[in-house]
Amino acid sequence: MMSQLRIELEEKRAVVLPTETVYGLFAKALDEEAVDYVYQLKKRPRDKAMNLNVSSFDEIVDYSSHQPTFLKKLYDAFLPGPLTIILKANSRVPAWINSGYDTVGFRVPSHPKTLELIQKEGPLIGPSANISGKKSGTVFEDIMAEFDHQVLGYEDDPAITGKDSTILDISQEKARILRQGMITKEQLLEAVPELTFD
Template sequence: MRSVIEAAQALAEGHLVAFPTETVYGLGARADQAQAVAQIFAAKGRPSDHPLIVHVADAAAAAHFAAELPPVAQRLMQAFWPGPLTVIVPRRTGLAAEAAGGQDSIGLRCPAHPVAHALLQAAAALGVMGVAAPSANRFGRISPTTAAHVAREFADQPELLILDGGDCNVGIESAIVDCSRGKPVLLRPGALERAAIEAAAGEPLHDRDKAAPRASGTLAAHYAPRAKVRLMSAHALRTALELLGPDEARQAGLAVYLRTVPPPTKMVVRRMPSEANAAARELFATLRALDDEAGIRLIWVEAPPEDSAWDGVRDRLTRAAAA
């Protein structure tokens, strides 16, 4: 396995490094160097105005990139850092503009994964105070939750340094809360439930509005496999499967990902865990596995429950189906 010290040195020299976090694997570059950040956009095929999240080792490093840390942001950082929560705060003028997609605000997160944390600390010792890192995949596609996913995604870039930290134990990207405009606004759900975030914030979360800053992973279509995803209620999925039958399903290149619907025979089937965190942990790996099945062109997915514990999973599947 490539070493953390080797990876930190590569970041300091302006190279790309893929590394694990507890959410998904990230494709990172030093956030304070425009040329380094530009490599992320080029490798992913990502629009340069779509902002990146800057990963930091601690709150002191976050303050390096922030013009200010509003009180609500500080409360959320205290409650959930290190962990799967990103706060958007006013950006320090003249710093990390490219990573912020040209906006006056910036997204900051302190990851909990021990490899990520060790990397950020080692990089900071070399003068790299933050690492801009979106998910280590092609833009708009399924996020990687293992080092093998990253290696396959960037097989055409064998020079990419990949730190292997095992499977990601959260499995979907961080929740994002905008704290830059005087009220906390939930821009993207994650594994943390809304009620828990509101309790730590000490005030209700507002819903996204037209004035919200752009943020990672919030486009209508995202997280998508090559196969077309269709999100269906349990009743609609059960009815459609009964009408279609296994022979037609094979001809259509259909796979199904279900939770409560009885699994049909002679079809490519994956079962969704009944518990939200377990489903989140397996979601992207399952979509990748179905996408890799020979001949699969369609993936029918049973819609998750409506309760808030499933908000993050439902968000990712809704965006995957919109692609």
């Protein structure tokens, strides 16, 4: 089912879009009121940081510091795709994104419609389209029942996998997998042998 989606974002508002994993609530990351709105929609605790959804390697570099030498190899192997990368944040990352922590997560979704919006309006936040603490948003009808009158637009896609992205923290000398998702430790090491894990 096609949506009423407007491929643009107004201030203080959000859209529901698919990724290759689950549906997300996307809003302008550098607009504090838009980020606040998504926190309110999800009932998400403010100490739980948001990721930056970007569309290129250069954008990851623009919003991070202390990048490891293998970062480009990691990007080329898995992104766009179901991998979230945690790096040290730089001063361009506002506190309302990373809740004042010194790190920030990066996501580059591969879904073409979502990537198009990120390229046009990004960087964006895009947490899963569900109330905080509930299962990630995978059933479009349930999401619409929850958020339909509170978002600018939406896009359905029955092809989403429902599997989470892998979260890889490379902000320290040793890498850590914070959430095991679609990409395995073995796949990461095969593509990037320079990775060392705790």
